[in-house]
Amino acid sequence: xxxxxxxxxxxxxxxxxxxxxxxxxxxxxxxxxxxxxxxxxxxxxxxxxxxxxxxxxxxxxxxxxxxxxxxxxxxxxxxxxxxxxxxxxxxxxxxxxxxxxxxxxxxxxxxxxxxxxxxxxxxxxxxxxxxxxxxxxxxxxxxxxxxxxxxxxxxxxxxxxxxxxxxxxxxxxxxxxxxxxxxxxxxxxxxxxxxxxxxxxxxxxxxxxxxxxxxxxxxxxxxxxxxxxxxxxxxxxxxxxxx
Amino acid sequence: xxxxxxxxxxxxxxxxxxxxxxxxxxxxxxxxxxxxxxxxxxxxxxxxxxxxxxxxxxxxxxxxxxxxxxxxxxxxxxxxxxxxxxxxxxxxxxxxxxxxxxxxxxxxxxxxxxxxxxxxxxxxxxxxxxxxxxxxxxxxxxxxxxxxxxxxxxxxxxxxxxxxxxxxxxxxxxxxxxxxxxxxxxxxxxxxxxxxxxxxxxxxxxxxxxxxxxxxxxxxxxxxxxxxxxxxxxxxxxxxxxx
DNA sequence: CTAACATTGTGTCTTAAATACACATTGTGT
DNA sequence: ACACAATGTGTATTTAAGACACAATGTTAG
Numbered sequence: 001x002x003x004x005x006x007x008x009x010x011x012x013x014x015x016x017x018x019x020x021x022x023x024x025x026x027x028x029x030x031x032x033x034x035x036x037x038x039x040x041x042x043x044x045x046x047x048x049x050x051x052x053x054x055x056x057x058x059x060x061x062x063x064x065x066x067x068x069x070x071x072x073x074x075x076x077x078x079x080x081x082x083x084x085x086x087x088x089x090x091x092x093x094x095x096x097x098x099x100x101x102x103x104x105x106x107x108x109x110x111x112x113x114x115x116x117x118x119x120x121x122x123x124x125x126x127x128x129x130x131x132x133x134x135x136x137x138x139x140x141x142x143x144x145x146x147x148x149x150x151x152x153x154x155x156x157x158x159x160x161x162x163x164x165x166x167x168x169x170x171x172x173x174x175x176x177x178x179x180x181x182x183x184x185x186x187x188x189x190x191x192x193x194x195x196x197x198x199x200x201x202x203x204x205x206x207x208x209x210x211x212x213x214x215x216x217x218x219x220x221x222x223x224x225x226x227x228x229x230x231x232x233x234x235x236x237x238x239x240x241x242x243x
Numbered sequence: 244x245x246x247x248x249x250x251x252x253x254x255x256x257x258x259x260x261x262x263x264x265x266x267x268x269x270x271x272x273x274x275x276x277x278x279x280x281x282x283x284x285x286x287x288x289x290x291x292x293x294x295x296x297x298x299x300x301x302x303x304x305x306x307x308x309x310x311x312x313x314x315x316x317x318x319x320x321x322x323x324x325x326x327x328x329x330x331x332x333x334x335x336x337x338x339x340x341x342x343x344x345x346x347x348x349x350x351x352x353x354x355x356x357x358x359x360x361x362x363x364x365x366x367x368x369x370x371x372x373x374x375x376x377x378x379x380x381x382x383x384x385x386x387x388x389x390x391x392x393x394x395x396x397x398x399x400x401x402x403x404x405x406x407x408x409x410x411x412x413x414x415x416x417x418x419x420x421x422x423x424x425x426x427x428x429x430x431x432x433x434x435x436x437x438x439x440x441x442x443x444x445x446x447x448x449x450x451x452x453x454x455x456x457x458x459x460x461x462x463x464x465x466x467x468x469x470x471x472x473x474x475x476x477x478x479x480x481x482x483x484x485x486x
Numbered sequence: 487c488t489a490a491c492a493t494t495g496t497g498t499c500t501t502a503a504a505t506a507c508a509c510a511t512t513g514t515g516t
Numbered sequence: 517a518c519a520c521a522a523t524g525t526g527t528a529t530t531t532a533a534g535a536c537a538c539a540a541t542g543t544t545a546g
Contacts, residue, residue, distance in 0.1 A: 023307060025266050025348055064266060064346055068337030092335040092350050094311030103307055105268055107335050174493075191496075192534060199532085215492040216541040417522075434525075435505065442503085458521040459512040 026106040027072040028059035028142065029087075030149035031080065033115030034166040038131045039182045040115060041146060042080070043138070045126035050100045051139035055130065057146070059106060072109040079127065086112040086165040086230050090152045091145075098141045110149040112165035133185070157183060161202045164223040165230070172210050172218035173197070202227055269349040270315040271302035271385065272330075273392035274323065276358030277409040281374045282425045283358060284389060285323070286381070288369035293343045294382035298373065300389070302349060315352040322370065329355040329408040329473050333395045334388075341384045353392040355408035376428070397427060404445045407466040408473070415453050415461035416440070445470055 031042040043055035058079045062071040068089065076085055087109050094105040115129065132150065137143060157163050163179055164171075177193050197203065203221040210217035274285040286298035301322045305314040311332065319328055330352050337348040358372065375393065380386060400406050406422055407414075420436050440446065446464040453460035 022265060023268050023305060025268055062266060062337070062348070065339065067339050068335060068348065071337075089334065091332065092311060094305070094314075094350070096308065096310050105305070105311065107337070172494090189534070189536085190494090191536085194495085196533085213493080214543055216494050216543080218494055415523090432506075433523090434507085437524085439504085456522080457514055459514080459523050461523055 022103075024102065024104045025062045026059050026104055027062060027068060027075060028057040028106050028108050028145055029072050029075050029079075030057055030090075030108060030110040030146055031076065032110060032112050032132075032149075032153065032166065033129055034179055034182060035115045035129065037178050037182055038133065040129040041132050041135070043128060043130050043135075044079075046139035048100065048139065054137060054139040055135075055142075056139035057108075057142045058127075068107050072107070072111075076111055080113060080118065082113055082118055084230050086162060088152075090149050093141055093145060095141065100140075106145075108145045108149060110153060112153075112162060114166060114168055117168055154184060158196075161200070161223060161227040164202075164228075169222050170206060170208070170220045171222070172220055174218055176221075265346075267345065267347045268305045269302050269347055270305060270311060270318060271300040271349050271351050271388055272315050272318050272322075273300055273333075273351060273353040273389055274319065275353060275355050275375075275392075275396065275409065276372055277422055277425060278358045278372065280421050280425055281376065283372040284375050284378070285356075286371060286373050286378075287322075289382035291343065291382065297380060297382040298378075298385075299382035300351075300385045301370075311350050315350070315354075319354055323356060323361065325356055325361055327473050329405060331395075333392050336384055336388060338384065343383075349388075351388045351392060353396060355396075355405060357409060357411055360411055400426060401439075404443070404466060404470040407445075407471070412465050413449060413451065413463045414465070415463055417461055419464075 033040040033042065042058060044058055046052075046054045046056040058075055060071065060075050060078075062068060066074065069087070072087060072089075073085075076087065077083055088111075090108045090110055092105060092107045096103065098104070098106075132146070135143065135146065138146065153162075157180065163176075163183065166179060167175065173194055176197065177188055177190065180193070181188055202223060204224050206220045206222055208220040210220060276283040276285065285301060287301055289295075289297050289299040301318055303314065303318050303321075305311060309317065312330070315330060315332075316328075319330065320326055331354075333351045333353055335348060335350045339346065341347070341349075375389070378386070378389065381389065396405075400423065406419075406426065409422060410418065416437055419440065420431055420433065423436070424431055445466060447467050449463045449465055451463040453463060
């Protein structure tokens with residue numbers, strides 16, 4: 001089993017000898033986290049010499065006995081130890097030369113994890129969180145995959161209660177706003193933001209206050225339990241254009 | 244080369260003997276058309292005995308030397324003779340048992356074609372247009388693929404000028420509204436619909452009138468050339484939540 | 487203890503978009 | 517010339533988006 005998304009050369013040589021139908025299929029996970037008011041993504045040092053010094057997303061080949069969703073879930077579990085995680089398919093990348101050592105088609109997923117709650121013990125083997133904004137170049141076509149997934153995330157956050165997977169259970173409205181700002185890479189007006197969130201009716205007022213801030217503490221909220229769906233699939237776009 | 248999306252058994256037997264990485268990958272095209280005020284989809288009789296009498300989408304295995312987009316484009320071209328067609332990737336379906344004779348992962352695309360302009364000469368070999376609303380059961384997981392693609396289409400039509408690929412070049416606002424209604428499966432208010440379309444500023448007034456209707460003719464429009472992009476990719480969701 | 491600081495919590499006005507809704511006009515067909 | 521079927525158009529109401537200011541609360545430093 002390969003150590004990360006890049007196939008070992010030996011494996012690919014084997015692959016490339018096989019006949020017509022032999023195209024390898026992998027999954028790659030864009031694992032987002034949030035820390036220090038920045039959107040992060042979990043990357044690993046590429047072990048391909050072609051990509052010496054570059055980082056890549058976490059991925060692996062899909063096994064013959066697992067479906068795509070399971071494969072991406074497995075990658076996530078193996079890499080982070082996390083089990084109950086938001087994960088959604090985004091796009092499949094199939095350019096002929098996207099992998100230097102052979103034909104590999106990859107299906108990209110994005111995941112949202114609470115970076116603080118699970119200090120991954122896996123900080124050996126060159127696995128690190130990187131600020132999304134600082135990323136310049138990645139191995140393979142992973143920069144483009146990352147951008148595609150980031151766009152998808154941006155599209156979803158106002159329509160669906162997904163970002164809460166990036167926060168700890170209790171949070172203040174300031175923290176939530178800072179998270180939105182980090183994802184969208186813009187500033188938001190505080191009053192308008194609160195109004196908009198209030199309308200969604202996603203939050204439960206815990207009647208508790210922050211106690212760790214050096215200023216007036218804000219109220220704490222949590223996501224209403226009925227919205228706490230990991231692995232959630234988007235609903236059909238129904239009333240796109242109502243009568 | 245297989246005649247349609249279902250793999251020939253012989254081919255699959257060969258495949259299943261190959262080792263670890265051997266998963267076949269295919270593309271399936273949901274080819275939408277519009278006729279008689281109904282949204283149609285192009286289907287072919289399944290040639291698998293497991294699916295005796297059922298229809299399936301048009302698909303084929305991806306060749307080692309073509310990327311995914313090219314493969315779906317090729318299927319489209321081979322099946323319809325059409326060349327300049329709107330085509331967009333939607334989702335990849337990878338359940339283990341989705342194909343009865345082996346492991347096949349498929350990437351679904353949806354296409355929009357002008358059903359009238361190109362009377363496909365291919366009406367032999369059980370290739371037919373079916374009303375989307377009448378479809379009950381399809382081979383493989385193709386019903387679910389169809390639904391996913393239909394949902395995607397519904398999501399896109401108000402944001403992006405895509406439906407024009409289903410109409411002939413000149414059309415009246417009534418025709419356009421009927422098309423939207425067919426896709427969304429709802430009735431729309433005529434004045435509000437026209438207002439909404441006017442705001443988009445997608446249309447060019449041709450200063451011509453319908454001449455084939457048994458009532459007062461409407462004005463004819465066409466899509467402004469700058470929006471006539473086939474094979475268009477969705478833009479990034481930018482100002483989801485502006486200051 | 488109090489003054490400076492940082493952040494919370496809240497509301498109104500303006501503008502834009504969504505929706506509901508009605509009537510005179512134009513061309514066809516009998 | 518009349519019935520018919522569809523076109524073309526506008527206003528009033530409600531809802532959402534965006535711009536914007538000030539008093540209240542808790543912390544910290546002097």
